Amino acid sequence: MILSIENVYVYYGNMLALRDVSLHVKRGEIVSLIGANGAGKSTVLRSISGILAPRAGRILFNGEDISGLPAHKIARMGLSHVPEGRGVFANLTVFENLEMGGYARRSDLEVREGIEEVFSLFPRLKERRSQMAGTLSGGEQQMLAIGRAMVSRPDLMLLDEPSMGLSPLLVGEIFDMIEEVNRGGVAILLVEQNAFAAFSIAQRAYVLETGHVAMHGDTNELRNQPGVQAAYLGVVPGGG
Amino acid sequence: MRKITDMAKTAACLAAAAVTGQLLDSFGFVNPYWVQIFQLGCIMTISALGLNIIYGFTGLFSLGHAAFYGIGAYTAAYVMKSSGGESHLLFLAALAAGVACSALVACLVGLPVLRLTSDYLGIATLGFGIIMKVLFDNADGVLPILGGARGMTGLAKMTTVAWTIAVLGIAMIFVRNIVRSSYGRALVSIREDEIAARAIGIATFRYKLAGFVIGCGLAGLAGGLYAHLYAFLHPSNFDFFKSVDVLVIVVLGGLGNLSGTLAASFGWILLLEVLRVALPPGYMELRWVLIPVLLIVTMLLRPQGLFGSREIRFFRDGLDS
Numbered sequence: 001m002i003l004s005i006e007n008v009y010v011y012y013g014n015m016l017a018l019r020d021v022s023l024h025v026k027r028g029e030i031v032s033l034i035g036a037n038g039a040g041k042s043t044v045l046r047s048i049s050g051i052l053a054p055r056a057g058r059i060l061f062n063g064e065d066i067s068g069l070p071a072h073k074i075a076r077m078g079l080s081h082v083p084e085g086r087g088v089f090a091n092l093t094v095f096e097n098l099e100m101g102g103y104a105r106r107s108d109l110e111v112r113e114g115i116e117e118v119f120s121l122f123p124r125l126k127e128r129r130s131q132m133a134g135t136l137s138g139g140e141q142q143m144l145a146i147g148r149a150m151v152s153r154p155d156l157m158l159l160d161e162p163s164m165g166l167s168p169l170l171v172g173e174i175f176d177m178i179e180e181v182n183r184g185g186v187a188i189l190l191v192e193q194n195a196f197a198a199f200s201i202a203q204r205a206y207v208l209e210t211g212h213v214a215m216h217g218d219t220n221e222l223r224n225q226p227g228v229q230a231a232y233l234g235v236v237p238g239g240g
Numbered sequence: 241m242r243k244i245t246d247m248a249k250t251a252a253c254l255a256a257a258a259v260t261g262q263l264l265d266s267f268g269f270v271n272p273y274w275v276q277i278f279q280l281g282c283i284m285t286i287s288a289l290g291l292n293i294i295y296g297f298t299g300l301f302s303l304g305h306a307a308f309y310g311i312g313a314y315t316a317a318y319v320m321k322s323s324g325g326e327s328h329l330l331f332l333a334a335l336a337a338g339v340a341c342s343a344l345v346a347c348l349v350g351l352p353v354l355r356l357t358s359d360y361l362g363i364a365t366l367g368f369g370i371i372m373k374v375l376f377d378n379a380d381g382v383l384p385i386l387g388g389a390r391g392m393t394g395l396a397k398m399t400t401v402a403w404t405i406a407v408l409g410i411a412m413i414f415v416r417n418i419v420r421s422s423y424g425r426a427l428v429s430i431r432e433d434e435i436a437a438r439a440i441g442i443a444t445f446r447y448k449l450a451g452f453v454i455g456c457g458l459a460g461l462a463g464g465l466y467a468h469l470y471a472f473l474h475p476s477n478f479d480f481f482k483s484v485d486v487l488v489i490v491v492l493g494g495l496g497n498l499s500g501t502l503a504a505s506f507g508w509i510l511l512l513e514v515l516r517v518a519l520p521p522g523y524m525e526l527r528w529v530l531i532p533v534l535l536i537v538t539m540l541l542r543p544q545g546l547f548g549s550r551e552i553r554f555f556r557d558g559l560d561s
Contacts, residue, residue, distance in 0.1 A: 049439060075441035087436030089429045091496070100429050103422065104441025152440065
């Protein structure tokens, strides 16, 4: 087990955002977290990566309790969070962005190697290596954000809505890349609104509803659940 | 090896510039009035480079820069005057004390206020600036030597041309090496996206504090030079409007652009003086109409600063290139 969240409660001020959430990710797995707007998906990721601190419950990463640790320490332990909206450093070049990915964790040599690896996986980033990240297209920025996370060679990558604002064709491309990253041995927790795309690469999924895990299981099973079909896969009950 | 020869070359150039400047001044080849304006430009540049680290590179909106300039000025002046000496070694110690005091206060102020972001941080630093102005005004209650609202007089005129050029040169090299290092890039990444910076393992608060302390330390250094240029200090030299002056220079020169800060600092000082000479007597206040108009026009034409993202060669090459 690389990540396990046990009975976590998170508040924004006095507002309860996550209620008794438990989930886990096994080594080498792709797990998806789906749910409607405001269900608390991003909140889950933010509490794992230390941007928010849970008020109750435990978060274990590689067997170590990380709940309440500051974000930069968690990142150094090998947990990379690719935040929503990509969070690339717009006024740094593509290459500098990638270098920053290994800033806290890796030696210079490892950073160079990591960047070469990213370039072989995303050749388009190599072509644009000295371009400012802010001038890239949405899809390229997403590639860059994932690539930057890769340079630190994490054990677990948290991806927050990588499909956001991308054309269906690009979504397919990005998801292929996520699978490629996963084949390199990185476990992935993928937050998505696009459940259809998420189910296509994840082995297991959790469904979050108003801050609570409503369902979880293998994606093959969840796909056939009427409730999931109606709410997240756009299948009309009783229809065609 | 190349790095060492480069460093030696830079040091030699700097020494030559300082000596030449000093000789020109000492033998009366240049008008002392213009010498003083040049020195003021150097001092302004040092302070503005500090604010550029804080606001331009790290993205921390500070409206209290003049307060740190003042802390450095009063500290250096206090050290110099209370010891009664006039040696250059003592002046060096006084400048160092000014930097240390500004940096220390910046650290103490930064610990609580740097948890705020953007506009809120601006308001908090503005408040700090006003508190410091009141303290300067009433400082004679505690230490009569500081003069309070009557001003502090009788300081030794230690700030020679050589001192200004040398200190500015060192400050320029120091700032360039910081912002062109991976440390500087970490500061920029905080400015660009703080959450993402934390997600890649940067201890953002510690870096913000360090950037703030370094920037305020440079303001203190500039203050120490300023105190011993005119031999007179007054609290009104360190009020809110002086903070705005530096802010205008940094924005005009371009956030995160060092060449721009250098050009805008000298441009600003020169503009004030030219208008002082050019405007007919009695119309002096027209400056504060003309300058804002010029600002508006410049910002409309070059919102990204005078130089955009271009830098002169000196500022381009960092340590690791």
